[in-house]
Amino acid sequence: xxxxxxxxxxLKKTPFRFCxxxxxxxxxxxxxxxxxxxxxxxxxxxIAPVGCxxxxxxxxxxxxxECAHGRPPAVATAIKRVSxxxxxxxxxxxxxxxxxxxxxxxxxxxxxxxxxxxxxxxxTYGMTGGQMAPTTLIxxxxxxxxxxxxxxxxxxxxxxxxxxxxxxxxxxAARSSLxxxxxxxxxxxxxxxxxxxxxxxxxxxxxxxxxxxxPVWGLTPLDSCKWIETEMSTVFKKGVYKDIEARKxx
Amino acid sequence: xxxxxxxxxxxxLMKGNEAIAExxxxxxxxxxxxxxxxxxxxxxEYLSERMNQVGxxxxxxxxxxxxxxxxxxxxxxxVRSMTSSSSPGISLKQEGISFLCGAQLPCVIVNVQRGGxxxxxxxxxxxxxxxxxxxxxxxxxKLLVYAPYNVQEMWDLTMHAxxxxxxxxxxxxxLVDGMLGQMMEPLSPTPYVVKNLPVKTWALTxxxxxxxxxxxSTxxxxxKPNVIKSLYMGEGELxxxxxxxxxxYKKMKEVEVMxxxxxxxxxxxxxxxxxxxxxxxxxxxxGLQRDGYKVGLFRxxxxxxxxxxxxxxxxxxxxxxxxxxxxAGQMVEDVRLSVNGRSDVFFYGRPGGAIMTxxxxxxxxIKCFENKLEPHLF
Numbered sequence: 001x002x003x004x005x006x007x008x009x010x011l012k013k014t015p016f017r018f019c020x021x022x023x024x025x026x027x028x029x030x031x032x033x034x035x036x037x038x039x040x041x042x043x044x045x046x047i048a049p050v051g052c053x054x055x056x057x058x059x060x061x062x063x064x065x066e067c068a069h070g071r072p073p074a075v076a077t078a079i080k081r082v083s084x085x086x087x088x089x090x091x092x093x094x095x096x097x098x099x100x101x102x103x104x105x106x107x108x109x110x111x112x113x114x115x116x117x118x119x120x121x122x123x124t125y126g127m128t129g130g131q132m133a134p135t136t137l138i139x140x141x142x143x144x145x146x147x148x149x150x151x152x153x154x155x156x157x158x159x160x161x162x163x164x165x166x167x168x169x170x171x172x173a174a175r176s177s178l179x180x181x182x183x184x185x186x187x188x189x190x191x192x193x194x195x196x197x198x199x200x201x202x203x204x205x206x207x208x209x210x211x212x213x214x215p216v217w218g219l220t221p222l223d224s225c226k227w228i229e230t231e232m233s234t235v236f237k238k239g240v241y242k243d244i245e246a247r248k249x250x
Numbered sequence: 251x252x253x254x255x256x257x258x259x260x261x262x263l264m265k266g267n268e269a270i271a272e273x274x275x276x277x278x279x280x281x282x283x284x285x286x287x288x289x290x291x292x293x294x295e296y297l298s299e300r301m302n303q304v305g306x307x308x309x310x311x312x313x314x315x316x317x318x319x320x321x322x323x324x325x326x327x328x329v330r331s332m333t334s335s336s337s338p339g340i341s342l343k344q345e346g347i348s349f350l351c352g353a354q355l356p357c358v359i360v361n362v363q364r365g366g367x368x369x370x371x372x373x374x375x376x377x378x379x380x381x382x383x384x385x386x387x388x389x390x391x392k393l394l395v396y397a398p399y400n401v402q403e404m405w406d407l408t409m410h411a412x413x414x415x416x417x418x419x420x421x422x423x424x425l426v427d428g429m430l431g432q433m434m435e436p437l438s439p440t441p442y443v444v445k446n447l448p449v450k451t452w453a454l455t456x457x458x459x460x461x462x463x464x465x466x467s468t469x470x471x472x473x474k475p476n477v478i479k480s481l482y483m484g485e486g487e488l489x490x491x492x493x494x495x496x497x498x499y500k501k502m503k504e505v506e507v508m509x510x511x512x513x514x515x516x517x518x519x520x521x522x523x524x525x526x527x528x529x530x531x532x533x534x535x536x537g538l539q540r541d542g543y544k545v546g547l548f549r550x551x552x553x554x555x556x557x558x559x560x561x562x563x564x565x566x567x568x569x570x571x572x573x574x575x576x577x578a579g580q581m582v583e584d585v586r587l588s589v590n591g592r593s594d595v596f597f598y599g600r601p602g603g604a605i606m607t608x609x610x611x612x613x614x615x616i617k618c619f620e621n622k623l624e625p626h627l628f
Contacts, residue, residue: 045327045454054481063454065326066481068349071319074311078323078331079454081307082281086327086454104319107312 008032010041012061021221023178023211024053027120030184031091032060034192038199040087045079047072047090049097052127053120056091070101073108076115087198089116095125098134098160105164109204112169116194117206119160122213123232130216134158137235142216157235161208165241171203173242177210177233179225186238202245210236261438267292267334267431269401270360270424271300273408274332276442279358280306281324281331283317285339288372289428290362293334314339318346318359325355328453330412334360336428337378338369340386347421348387351495356415358408359393360424362431365603373603374429374526379580382425383554390492392499394422394506395553397524401435407551409442414506416447418498425553427576429526429605499555508551509560513539517546519618520564522585523574524550526605531574533608538615545615553581561588572618573626574611575599582626597626 007013010032016025035041041062048056050069057064067075072090080088097105097119108115124142125131132142132149135157139148149157165173172194176187190207197205210232212224219227240246264272271293274282282301284294294310301308307324311317317333324331335343340361350357363378365371380386382395394414396407404426411422482488512532514520523531528549535547548564550557565571571593573582578601586595598614600606617623 065323065454066353067322068319068345071315071322071346074316074319075323075326077309078281078283078307078320079327081309082324082327082329103312104316107316 374427
């Protein structure tokens with residue numbers, strides 16, 4: 001009998017401990033599959049964030065470093081610069097990348113570091129219990145804005161991928177979602193591209209993934225996927241925001 | 251200022267900050283990240299050119315926080331790494347320093363101290379003693395802290411710091427001040443001798459194009475993937491990790507203490523001073539000795555591990571200790587802990603970036619002899 005589906009070698013045999021319906025397990029699996037397909041597992045150095053994905057080193061089966069909140073782009077920059085033969089990616093949440101680590105991500109992008117960045121946007125701080133994130137939608141209720149995010153006090157949801165795409169040093173910037181099979185398959189293509197770009201020395205490549213967080217959102221996993229499609233995706237529009245390769249071809 | 255000159259000229263005239271930078275290159279440091287701040291700017295300026303000449307990496311980072319985290323990354327990749335700053339910038343680096351200690355990653359951090367607190371001023375100061383030796387960041391950790399007192403020692407101790415940092419997998423700090431950083435002195439650029447240090451089997455990177463004396467492997471081929479982390483969530487896991495760190499610090503206390511004693515054996519008053527203050531104190535001591543005073547100088551070179559046993563051995567009887575510092579009284583607490591009540595301990599200091607003169611110190615020492623000083627108590 002021919003084996004048509006199996007656990008990627010880039011994932012350990014550790015069961016995921018994420019909440020039911022969480023997007024992290026899906027994103028981990030997709031990244032692991034792409035790394036296997038590209039045959040780069042033995043060259044990869046992954047950077048785990050602070051937040052729900054901090055335990056990435058329990059799941060990924062390749063070299064991993066865990067670092068301070070928001071600092072993965074600085075750590076990634078140095079690893080890639082001192083050993084250019086490695087494939088370095090950071091995996092960061094919205095608090096990590098879009099709040100405390102804004103300076104690090106903007107300047108790594110601006111230097112055009114040859115890195116792969118995976119940005120998980122679930123519109124909240126999941127690990128700490130659902131506080132307001134820079135990406136929390138207007139009127140979305142959280143533990144630190146229980147009447148809903150108010151623009152006068154809390155500002156607007158930060159459109160990170162759009163911001164990143166305006167920076168000259170960036171090679172590729174896209175946003176996709178993890179809500180449902182169709183979106184997941186699309187996301188996988190982006191992940192592969194973000195990694196391929198680094199292999200081909202194309203420079204800074206960035207993928208934002210809209211990711212469900214059912215317990216914090218107070219929704220079922222199914223309704224969470226619907227919420228991504230009907231609410232989140234209207235504020236954070238999916239698509240390729242920048243692709244310098246595409247421009248060359250057209 | 252090329253390596254060629256460094257090798258062929260017996261003595262060269264060099265600025266303290268540049269001596270640290272060139273010594274780092276000599277010690278095979280191949281990564282530097284930093285951010286401009288006075289009075290340490292010569293270090294990144296020098297290395298921005300020199301690193302490229304030796305095939306290393308120089309990055310001017312967007313912040314001090316980013317610089318220390320870049321050092322975290324480069325060190326994890328197995329490369330000797332350094333960052334430098336001055337007091338306010340070192341405060342920003344404390345997060346990264348705590349993480350480096352937690353993850354047991356080696357590196358060298360240079361603090362060319364200026365006056366504080368806050369933005370303070372840009373004069374030389376020793377007000378970051380507590381921050382350097384007592385922690386600074388969060389958690390139970392220690393840095394190896396070296397306090398050179400001339401340009402020659404800035405050269406020698408920088409190279410030494412890279413070795414001990416690698417030996418213990420722990421960050422080391424070169425604690426100097428604006429005066430030492432900016433002054434030029436003749437220096438014998440002693441060559442770096444490659445030490446027999448543990449191979450960095452834990453490094454998270456490939457082995458191509460590296461120094462041949464350090465063996466590294468690519469990714470996780472043929473071995474268990476390495477994990478460098480500072481998060482220990484399991485029951486008792488973090489306590490065990492902390493005990494491991496404490497064992498390491500205990501070992502440092504046993505074998506890494508460095509100090510200099512000048513005429514302490516028959517001294518009635520022993521001056522304790524480090525770094526720039528020790529230079530001024532030494533001038534005062536020499537002058538007073540000519541006038542017949544039995545005074546000596548004890549100069550800690552490592553501030554952690556502090557030469558506690560050595561000072562304790564000297565304490566007792568009517569002998570007095572006088573701690574002289576460019577701050578409001580920081581190292582004096584460690585002098586008192588070392589003396590442990592066996593002698594009276596006195597303090598004289600100038601905070602806020604003020605620098606004392608030898609005449610000023612001489613007067614204080616004479617007062618100490620004449621019992622006109624109040625002991626440093628409570």
